[in-house]
Amino acid sequence: MYPNILRHPGPTPIPKKVQLAMNQDMISHRTREFVQLYQDTTKRVRPLFGTKQDILLLPSGGTAALEAAALNTVSPGEEVVVITVGAFGDYFVSICEKHGFQVHKLEKAWGEACTEEDLINFLKPLSNIKAVFATYNETSTGILNPIEKLAHVVRTQTDALFIVDGISGIGGAPAEMDNWGIDILVTGSQKALMLPPGLALLSISERAWKVIENNHTPSYYLNLLSYREWALKGMTPNTPAISLIVGLSSVCDLIEEEGGFSQTVARHEVMKRMVREAMKSLSIGLLTTDVYGSPTITAILAPEGIELSSFLGHLKKKYNLDFAGGLGHLQGKIFRFGHMGYCFPSDILEAVSLIEAGLQDLSYSFELGAGVLAAQKVFLSSQRK
Numbered sequence: 001m002y003p004n005i006l007r008h009p010g011p012t013p014i015p016k017k018v019q020l021a022m023n024q025d026m027i028s029h030r031t032r033e034f035v036q037l038y039q040d041t042t043k044r045v046r047p048l049f050g051t052k053q054d055i056l057l058l059p060s061g062g063t064a065a066l067e068a069a070a071l072n073t074v075s076p077g078e079e080v081v082v083i084t085v086g087a088f089g090d091y092f093v094s095i096c097e098k099h100g101f102q103v104h105k106l107e108k109a110w111g112e113a114c115t116e117e118d119l120i121n122f123l124k125p126l127s128n129i130k131a132v133f134a135t136y137n138e139t140s141t142g143i144l145n146p147i148e149k150l151a152h153v154v155r156t157q158t159d160a161l162f163i164v165d166g167i168s169g170i171g172g173a174p175a176e177m178d179n180w181g182i183d184i185l186v187t188g189s190q191k192a193l194m195l196p197p198g199l200a201l202l203s204i205s206e207r208a209w210k211v212i213e214n215n216h217t218p219s220y221y222l223n224l225l226s227y228r229e230w231a232l233k234g235m236t237p238n239t240p241a242i243s244l245i246v247g248l249s250s251v252c253d254l255i256e257e258e259g260g261f262s263q264t265v266a267r268h269e270v271m272k273r274m275v276r277e278a279m280k281s282l283s284i285g286l287l288t289t290d291v292y293g294s295p296t297i298t299a300i301l302a303p304e305g306i307e308l309s310s311f312l313g314h315l316k317k318k319y320n321l322d323f324a325g326g327l328g329h330l331q332g333k334i335f336r337f338g339h340m341g342y343c344f345p346s347d348i349l350e351a352v353s354l355i356e357a358g359l360q361d362l363s364y365s366f367e368l369g370a371g372v373l374a375a376q377k378v379f380l381s382s383q384r385k
């Protein structure tokens with residue numbers, strides 16, 4: 001039996017070291033030991049967000065933190081812009097509609113990014129926008145939106161807050177929250193952070209705190225002011241996801257051992273190029289352009305003449321290699337190759353070689369080894385630099 005190879009865009013593989021760290025004896029969250037853990041860990045994770053602000057921890061999936069960001073800053077009836085380029089952008093639309101915000105939806109075709117020009121033009125006729133919501137890394141299509149440029153547009157053209165879903169990007173993609181001018185940046189544990197699901201992280205700018213202080217937030221559990229108040233004491237208002245915070249501390253160790261977060265970002269960039277060049281060499285199409293392609297996940301079109309669900313089923317059954325299919329109308333048209341978190345160039349070589357084996361099994365016409373060779377070339381040239 002082949003070992004299970006999880007190349008999903010989340011949940012993702014968890015390093016053994018992190019698993020073992022999380023197996024330690026439980027501690028109480030009202031102890032000095034926890035305060036130490038909380039304060040150290042939230043400090044060490046700041047480079048992943050590119051912020052000097054505190055990182056708040058919610059014991060939840062990422063969606064709860066997205067909802068917290070929305071309902072702590074905007075009140076019913078107020079106008080917001082939501083940028084959506086895929087299934088996860090639509091989450092923000094649903095959250096904002098559910099809370100009765102007046103939503104102006106900037107929608108792009110799935111597989112495209114929202115450009116600076118798109119946003120400039122969309123904002124022109126609008127005034128009174130309280131917040132602009134965007135997805136950094138659209139997990140359903142493998143798009144990395146040019147978030148720095150979008151932040152610049154929001155900053156220069158409006159007084160709105162810029163609220164970003166960084167789930168599946170943060171931990172693999174570069175982020176400079178403070179320098180770029182992002183007001184709230186959210187992520188979750190089970191994507192690029194190499195942890196099990198159940199911990200959400202968010203960071204909030206001074207500007208956004210001012211808005212939050214004056215906003216009437218109709219929520220007890222997701223009230224960010226109470227998280228801030230407790231964070232001053234190195235604690236959370238309610239029982240936190242203690243084991244996951246222990247795991248997060250271990251993840252910070254791994255990132256530091258790699259040589260710091262910039263090295264982690266560089267590795268993801270190499271893996272992105274390895275996957276893309278491998279697929280091109282096998283004459284398999286990609287949903288996105290190289291420019292906007294994500295460093296943590298690649299959306300790959302069905303190989304010519306191959307029925308996708310049988311191909312993915314075959315890879316899973318014969319080689320225990322697990323990819324995610326497409327969402328919504330892309331189901332059956334693409335598969336998604338996750339390369340985030342605990343994933344290395346050697347893992348890409350492995351997955352590409354098994355894709356080739358599967359293609360050969362299904363009599364796809366290609367030159368055996370072409371994909372591996374292309375990936376290997378990208379890898380070796382990245383080593384020489």
Ligand SMILES: *Cc1c(COP(=O)(O)O)cnc(C)c1O
Pocket residue numbers: 010060061062063064088091135137138139165166167168188191197
């Ligand atoms: C996974 C994901 C979500 C949802 O996170 P949950 O932890 O499942 O609530 C939202 N946005 C993006 C971009 C994601 O990748």
